[in-house]
Amino acid sequence: MKMFVNLVQIILIAGMVYPVYAMWNNEQLNNFCGELKSNMTKQYVLDLAYEKNIRLNLGNVDDLKWHATASTPASFSDYSCLIKGLGDRVASAKMTVN
Secondary structure (H helix, E strand, C coil): CHHHHHHHHHHHHHHHHHHHHHHHHHHHHHHHHHHCCCCCEHHHHHHHHHHCCCEEEEEECCCCEEEEEEECCCCCCCEEEEEEEECCEEEEEEEEEC
16 A cells, blocks of 8 residues: 555656646757757757757758758657758748647
């Protein structure tokens, strides 16, 4: 019974802490997306994402156009940053909620 009570306490504490952690991560993502400007290099975006612990999913549309979706590891929501680029430069970046 004591183990059950301890388990319930851990679940309750995690349930209170995780939303704060997720909100903090979403704010980090919002700041990351706000820092991206047109004409930045793709490598700079990759380095910045690594530095800020942002997960990037890169995709090529064709030889010149590319897009990336940035998200945080703690987010279960569809809150993300959509980055579009041309060549090795950023064309646009905007926050999206699907």
